[in-house]
Amino acid sequence: MTERNIALVTGASKGIGAAIALALAEDGFDIWLNYRNDHAAAEAVRDAIQAKGAACTLLSFDVADGDKVKAALDPLLAQAVPFAVVNNAGFTKDGLLPLMPPEAWKSVLSVHLDGFYNVTRAILPLMLRKRKGRVVNIVSTSGQSGMPGQTNYSAAKAGLIGATKALAAEVAKRNILVNAVAPGFIETEMIKNLPKEHILPRIPLGRVGSAQEVADAVSFLCSDKATYITGQVLAVNGGIYM
Template sequence: MSSRKIALVTGASKGIGAAIALTLARDGFDIWLNYRSDHAAAAEVARQVEAAGASCRLVCCDVADASAVKETLGPLLENESPEVLVNNAGHAKDTLMVWMGEDEWKDVLSVHLDGFFLVTKLVLVGMLKRRSGRIINIASTSGQSGVAGQVNYSAAKAGLIGATKALALETAKRKVLVNAVAPGFIETDMVAGLPKEKIVPMIPLGRIGTPEEVAEVVSFLASDKASYITGQVIAVNGGIYL
């Protein structure tokens, strides 16, 4: 069995999740790479992780599906326990609330909040027994400031921030540190269709961020350098929300 520590990253087949997986692999972690359905993209990230010298276990399941999470993660956790969990899985279904359907509300809350609950509850047991661990939740500026057209997404991310703070209090005595990272506009599929000519002038740094810039903050929170930080929300947003 490898002596390297394990990092489980959810929603890691592309975008911010993929960047986090690659950065943590560079840092010396073996990766459990969770994804829902894009097998080709996940396989490519796994190839890059292994090229960086780490091992990569593909963990295919929908984090919002309780039975799938238990069936997929349960057997793995019988033998090994991640040192780091990054709850990154999520998606947006943007529309004004007056036109929002129940499915658009429930689906977005489910992947962010149910996904956080189901995965974290399983992984947390090993961390508490070991008396060490890092849980890093990927929130959003939308959960801090609110964004029109994203009542569902803002509610989900704000809920994740609240859960981060509460869980940090519950686990501190067992040396399990829980923090959140709140990205602003980052070059991913989620911003691909947005009017950048309108967005960029709103950002004090004058540009959209990269997934790697978010991943480096996760890297810091997963490292020994962040040993006295818990219950915090670190924004990576170019100054768009202060």
């Protein structure tokens, strides 16, 4: 019996993260599903993953807390090494920079950048030893074009794009591919209060995207169809930024 690959997906109890976890389960991965504190939502995603015939291990920890990341992952890493790591955990605390409190700046950067470092750093040495693996970072159009009222979020996502490219160059010779997926406006909780009537005219395709469309891009980058792609940012944005 062929051993199944494992994918660790952070921030996967809802929205884009949940869609990614389900798509990878459909592709034949067993899932390590990270979330912070929404146990009921995480359990619902786990049940859906198991219904697809995949195993799912729930991991409740804050990616920004290095000690908690280590405590959660070390026991699992002693037994197995994920083939794919999807750094999806993130959130927004929007506001104009002159009015932005330090906590809104630091917390957004910490979850995105420290979270990427803590999770990827925990697994990468083992990937290097195996000489195979995929890292996919979920970034944003905001990190490519900048977004007023999101200086913190834009800075975090732009930093993650830079980290993607640098890490891709570092580990390519060990057959580890590192890429990013940059969603635009996607139908999730993050945009539910935004004025669609102002957003849609700016999108060439005339609609917002779905979490499944982002998940399909991640599925591709984790598949055997993407073996010559690394250091790239795959935009899933309907053409709003080209």
